[in-house]
Amino acid sequence: MEEKSRGELGSTAGGTGKWRYTARLSPAPSMAKAPQNAISPTREENFPEWYQQVVRASDLAENSEVRGCMVIKPWGYGLWELIQRQLDEWFKATGHKNAYFPLLIPVSYLEKEATHVEGFATECAVVTHHRLELKDGKMVPAGELTEPYVIRPTSETIIGAAFARWVQSYRDLPLLINQWANVMRWEMRPRLFLRTAEFLWQEGHTAHETAEEAMEETTRMHEVYERFLTDHLAVPVIAGEKTEAERFPGALNTFTVEAMVQDRKAIQAGTSHFLGQNFSKAAGIEFEGRESRREFAWTTSWGVSTRLIGTLLMAHSDDDGLVLPPRVAPTQVVILPVTPKPEHEGPVLEACERLAAELGQQRLHGDPVRVEIDRRDLGGGVKNWEWIKKGVPLRLEIGPRDLESGSVALARRDRGPKEKQFLPLAEVVSGIEATLQEIQDGLLARALAFREEHTVEIASMDEFRKFFTPAKADKPEIHGGFALVHWAGSAEDEEALQQELKVTVRCIPKDPALRGGPGTCVLTGKPAEGRVVFAKSY
RNA sequence: CGGGGUGUAGCGCAGGCUGGUAGCGCGCGUCGUUCGGGACGACGAGGUCGCAGGUUCGAAUCCUGUCACCCCGACCA
Structure with a gap:
């Protein structure tokens, strides 16, 4: 859906959900109800591009001026x-x-193991000099080494x-x-x-x-x-x-x-x-x-x-950005102070500090819960979305109304961006470990269900080809998955399949349930000890 | 390394065919109005148009070269 990806360009939908730059898109009333997401394109639209956008939006890393680094x-x-x-x-x-x-590794070291060199020779960076000299205003390598080094x-x-x-x-x-x-x-x-x-x-x-x-x-x-x-x-x-x-x-x-x-x-x-x-x-x-x-x-x-x-x-990530499992989230809980009026600031921030301190006393698998208060003077919505894109597992909001009622608004990264619950403060603190663990377990369960949904047992080459051939050759959509097949083919057979379908044997699974018993090789018809996992890969 | 594409303000892009010294949206800054939310208004900052040559009175725009990045392929944690 093209409109959806364009949506981010304007990204100025008002509170009523109106789009501001309708001129470009022409009047499309249904647009008003189009779901907004922070990452464009979506996974469905263009997965590789989505990946890069998530890396950027989540502030994990950026390309440097050095090639490939x-x-x-x-x-x-x-x-x-x-x-x-x-x-x-x-x-x-x-x-x-x-x-x-x-x-730095002497090149001669690499030569010692024949297969090893063969495997890495083509991708070695080589250091050949140890000095720079100024020539015509340019620094040029001088002092050639008697034996070059490779960077490991x-x-x-x-x-x-x-x-x-x-x-x-x-x-x-x-x-x-x-x-x-x-x-x-x-x-x-x-x-x-x-x-x-x-x-x-x-x-x-x-x-x-x-x-x-x-x-x-x-x-x-x-x-x-x-x-x-x-x-x-x-x-x-x-x-x-x-x-x-x-x-x-x-x-x-x-x-x-x-x-x-x-x-x-x-x-x-x-x-x-x-x-x-x-x-x-x-x-x-x-x-x-x-x-x-x-x-x-x-x-x-x-x-x-x-x-x-x-x-x-x-x-784990979705069309709103990164989703981090709590156990590896640098910040597990972010506290967002809501200060509608300047006079709220003092008491609200104070409440945030108290909450942060109490949460810091809680533990997840023995480690203190990692909490951060975002005090930056930024629009609440903007701030909120930043943390969504960064994948923080839990967002807590404290505003004036919470001070009165002793509550906290809790939003989870594994739920919708607008979903939030108002909970008593004490309950949030005492339940933090369970909530984080629930998110952790939920992510695992979801990923496992996804894998199982897209793992199939295949017994014929016809099926096998069908599974791994995209419907549209010019614009390969997301398709396929893991294929469990009986296999007794040679390295040459694997090579041929890689050429034909871009698939490789990912592994011979150790799990007996996946490996299964003896059968007939899907390609050669020879007896096979068990199944292997075929898939396209990174 | 082969095929394709792109390099113009932090981000996304327009302009380029028909050369005359740069524009839009978002973001950014200040002030004001807002405020449980990806707000609104006013003013403002920011670019030697990837880089190097060339053609020209004049180049973001034409020519040559070069570099970088992205996608597809071969290779790989």
Whole structure:
């Protein structure tokens, strides 16, 4: 509906819902009743554009002057800090320690693991000089390095080199290290949070005495990610293993958590790799074993990135902007003072302070509730919409009438923008934890229902093609979803399907209910052990 | 890297074919009127029209080059 998207341009509907710039749209009485939303275009109209508009409207981040790189603004960084804090706590709880390794990696390090180089070579930024000189008014690189460095696209090689020094004996194992860092991958098509040239992430790297222990570690961290996405980001995921075609370069097994976002595509939200002895052989991570034999360590690596923010956004947000699950909302409750007349200001603000203090005493999962009072001298409506667009879970308003009645107006981000309840103050305070948790659970339930609605079991290639072929080739609408199919195809077969339909095997699900029993491969007709998840993906 | 598109005030855009030194809406500032709501009025600030060359008396407008961004594709957390 074109009118709807135009609606934002004027955005000056009066209290009666009249549109001001009717000249352009010609008289259309029905327009007066068109629902207003803060983001244009809507998800339905143009999903990729909607995504960018939400990033902007919510003040999470902006494109920078550096190609493919973003400026993460305080609201976005606050979100990242909360993600970091929880994961970091769990990494520590599972025995890991943080460390930091160099940003620059000698090219020769990369060459050590053949598959690994192949995987990353095309997206490396290379540092070749160490000095600038002024020539004709321009600074030009001088002092060429004898060996170029790459800016880390990931740190397996340089951490491997350190591990080789640190590990002498089986007594030095397991070695459990995590690094919070930025990495750079020269992507061809950057998109804020989803695929930027520079991004923030966490990379765990561990070395173990036996394959079994390393595999246990891989699984353990895979489960940490699954739990984090589910319980904190309220994003349901399908946990499973990647097929050979989708594996991390150099890994023996790659495990993934795959989420479905609102355009029904899949997004890989976290990965955990069992690296076998590939990297320890390449880097020389050897130790003296219990039987006095030299052995190569078994290593793992695992990571999540700022892509989690993009995932979260696409999973929950609506046509009014971002919707944040309370557990990762930098501000969980915003208090908006309503001061119709200047003389209201004193008492109202005072009441807001008291309320903020009381709410700050309440806890959600052990953390004090994060409350903010928005004292800015701005129109109430404007202020309100700003917080809606930023996705704050709860908005509380206190005005003169509330002072008299001891009430508070409460509006939830998971309900309509105009819906609000007037509740007794004490009830709001004592019920805050339950309300926040209810929103958290509601978002998860809604996302799960959405995924289930768009997940189908498919038993024939006809159906399969139909499911993944948009009705209009020129303007592909939102369609498809997750297809559960029996699969026994090869990497070549996957490649062919990717060419034809732009779909890939997202994972071999570990959940027995999704995996199912033996069957017949939808493509080759060969016996298949179970089902896999096919989808288009980010 | 291939195909398409766009770069004009913070944001969204008009103007460009038919060259004469910039305009609209929102936002922003001040004042006033409003006020449980994305208000209204008055006045006002803000742009070397992505950048660099060229053609011309004169370029946002024509030509060449270049950069950036967006969409589609190949690649990827």
